[in-house]
Amino acid sequence: MTRGTAPGAGGPESVADLRPLRVDDAALVAEATQFNVNWTGEERVTPADIASDPALAHYTALRPDRGDFGVVAELGGCPVGVVWLLFLDAADPGYGYVADGVPELSVCVWPGYRGRGLGTRLVEAALAAARDRGLERVSLSVEAGNPARRLYADMGFVDAEGATSETMVIRLLK
Numbered sequence: 001m002t003r004g005t006a007p008g009a010g011g012p013e014s015v016a017d018l019r020p021l022r023v024d025d026a027a028l029v030a031e032a033t034q035f036n037v038n039w040t041g042e043e044r045v046t047p048a049d050i051a052s053d054p055a056l057a058h059y060t061a062l063r064p065d066r067g068d069f070g071v072v073a074e075l076g077g078c079p080v081g082v083v084w085l086l087f088l089d090a091a092d093p094g095y096g097y098v099a100d101g102v103p104e105l106s107v108c109v110w111p112g113y114r115g116r117g118l119g120t121r122l123v124e125a126a127l128a129a130a131r132d133r134g135l136e137r138v139s140l141s142v143e144a145g146n147p148a149r150r151l152y153a154d155m156g157f158v159d160a161e162g163a164t165s166e167t168m169v170i171r172l173l174k
């Protein structure tokens with residue numbers, strides 16, 4: 001979708017191409033889900049665990065029919081990051097569920113490309129797309145101690161009232 005051209009730019013945050021996430025990106029989202037659960041560096045889950053655990057497997061299926069969408073960052077045609085928003089509902093809630101109709105955001109940047117602004121750019125792109133769709137809120141789940149919490153707070157996410165301490169929500173300005 002875009003290619004950064006700012007003077008002096010050159011890191012992955014500025015030169016990565018952004019494109020919409022597609023239904024056939026399931027393997028990419030499954031790998032991202034594994035990175036996210038294993039964010040501490042410990043191998044808490046394997047790909048097989050993610051496929052067999054319904055509480056994780058539902059993060060790996062993009063369903064545009066219910067409004068799901070996302071953005072992939074690519075360098076030279078290779079995915080290096082992804083953000084995706086799923087409308088998991090009360091019948092099958094995600095860890096960051098707050099209400100039906102409020103999508104839950106997940107984001108992952110591949111090791112080697114982190115800490116250079118790409119995650120910020122992906123979340124900004126996702127929130128812009130959410131606003132374009134007329135969405136009022138977006139939620140997410142982040143474990144205590146994950147430095148990603150700071151990224152989310154900087155973007156305007158706050159702790160969700162009445163939800164677990166790991167749930168954050170942003171109200172989108174119109």
Ligand SMILES: CC(C)(COP(=O)(O)OP(=O)(O)OC[C@H]1O[C@@H](n2cnc3c(N)ncnc32)[C@H](O)[C@@H]1OP(=O)(O)O)[C@@H](O)C(=O)NCCC(=O)NCCS
Binds near residue numbers: 039149
């Ligand atoms: C979280 C993640 C998507 C952020 O992407 P990124 O490209 O590294 O993020 P950015 O470079 O835009 O950093 C934005 C802010 O995030 C915070 N941050 C995120 N991850 C961090 C880390 N590992 N160490 C330190 N700060 C981190 C920092 O506050 C940073 O701002 P700063 O550079 O001004 O200090 C990426 O680090 C990642 O995939 N991590 C592993 C999986 C994970 O934790 N996913 C989120 C699950 S809720």
